[in-house]
Amino acid sequence: MSVPVITLDGPGGSGKGTVSRLLAERLGWSFLDSGALYRLVALGALRREIALDDVAQVSALARHLDVCFELDDTGTPRVRLDGDVVGGELRTEACGDAASKVAAIPSVRQALLDRQRDFRSAPGLVADGRDMGTVVFPDAPLKVFLTADTQERARRRYLQLKEQGLSANLPALIEELAERDRRDAERAVAPLRPAEDAIEVNSTHMSIDAVLNEILALAAKRGLVTAV
Numbered sequence: 001m002s003v004p005v006i007t008l009d010g011p012g013g014s015g016k017g018t019v020s021r022l023l024a025e026r027l028g029w030s031f032l033d034s035g036a037l038y039r040l041v042a043l044g045a046l047r048r049e050i051a052l053d054d055v056a057q058v059s060a061l062a063r064h065l066d067v068c069f070e071l072d073d074t075g076t077p078r079v080r081l082d083g084d085v086v087g088g089e090l091r092t093e094a095c096g097d098a099a100s101k102v103a104a105i106p107s108v109r110q111a112l113l114d115r116q117r118d119f120r121s122a123p124g125l126v127a128d129g130r131d132m133g134t135v136v137f138p139d140a141p142l143k144v145f146l147t148a149d150t151q152e153r154a155r156r157r158y159l160q161l162k163e164q165g166l167s168a169n170l171p172a173l174i175e176e177l178a179e180r181d182r183r184d185a186e187r188a189v190a191p192l193r194p195a196e197d198a199i200e201v202n203s204t205h206m207s208i209d210a211v212l213n214e215i216l217a218l219a220a221k222r223g224l225v226t227a228v
Contacts, residue, residue, distance in 0.1 A: 004124040005139075006215070007132035010146035011181050011192065012096065013153025015203045019211050020128035021148065026216065027126070027225060032119040034129030034136070035099065037112050039090045040067050040081050042098035047082075052101045062102075062111035093161075095175065100180045103130075104187040110144050126226070131182055133195035142222050144215055145194035148204040150177055 006023065008016040017033065024031035041062045042052070050057045068080040079087050089095060102108050109131075116136050119125055133143035135158065148156075154173040161168035184192035194200055199218060203211050219225045 002092060003120050003122050004089055004141055005120060005127055005132075005137045006124070006142045006144070006219060006224065007127045007129075007137055007140045007195075007198075008144045008146055009128075009130055009132050009134070009192070009194065009198070011130075011148075011153065011177070011184070013157050013177060014146045014148045014213060015130050015156070016146040018208055019215065020126050022208070022212050023141050023215060024126040026212070027124060027219075028126035030119055031128050032116060032125060032127040032132075033115055034112075034127065034132060035066070036069075036079060036090060037065075037115065038099040038103045038108075039095050040065060040079070040086070041108060041112070042102050043081060043086060043089055044093050045102065046095070046098060052098055055105055055107060058102050058105060059107035059111060062108045064144075080105070081142070091164075092096060092166075093157075093173070097176065097180065100183050104183060104189075106189040109135075109189055130192045131190035133198050134193065135190045138195070142215075142219055142224060143195045143198040144218070145198040145200045147200065147202055150181070152204045 017035070021031060025041045037179045041058065044061050044065060045052060045058050048061070052058065068081065070078050072078045078085055079090060112149060113136065119127070129136070133140055151174060154160065154170060154177050157173055158168045158170045181192070201214060204210050216225065
């Protein structure tokens with residue numbers, strides 16, 4: 001438990017995924033994308049044609065999920081599900097929406113809890129998610145809640161999808177994000193909310209570099225890094 005953890009929680013589109021990866025890279029720490037685990041459960045269910053509200057089957061899938069996080073020959077992170085590389089499928093809006101639904105199942109969250117905690121290793125861990133600071137790593141010495149306006153988060157997602165050559169509708173994305181936020185905030189187990197000791201950072205009008213530098217400065221104040 002002496003291994004330090006920096007948690008970044010917040011809604012989708014706030015920039016926490018990008019910032020978390022850059023932060024882990026800058027510090028030379030391990031990185032946990034907890035959302036990927038829920039997306040993998042959702043994708044596994046979709047592939048097996050398991051109804052997302054079938055608690056027993058989705059929970060069993062989460063307990064026995066065949067996943068692998070690895071680096072390819074160029075050092076780029078790669079995710080496998082049942083042996084298949086699935087990075088592109090994980091980032092679709094359909095998979096994200098399905099992940100939000102399976103994440104509301106208490107037994108799924110319990111099944112993935114130990115897997116997430118196993119990512120904690122020296123010299124430190126940057127954990128990205130929605131309940132990293134409240135549930136998974138409540139003893140983390142630095143907890144950040146990264147947020148942004150719904151319209152800005154939808155705009156970012158719209159541009160990301162267009163850059164990937166995928167079709168996107170901005171009004172629909174705004175509506176989908178708002179619904180996902182509501183579902184995440186109202187779920188009975190581990191709802192999306194800042195930890196009591198979290199520091200909120202609003203990225204609406206901030207660049208990725210500005211957010212990263214602010215978090216590095218906070219880490220320096222906590223004595224987690226020697227320089228920024």
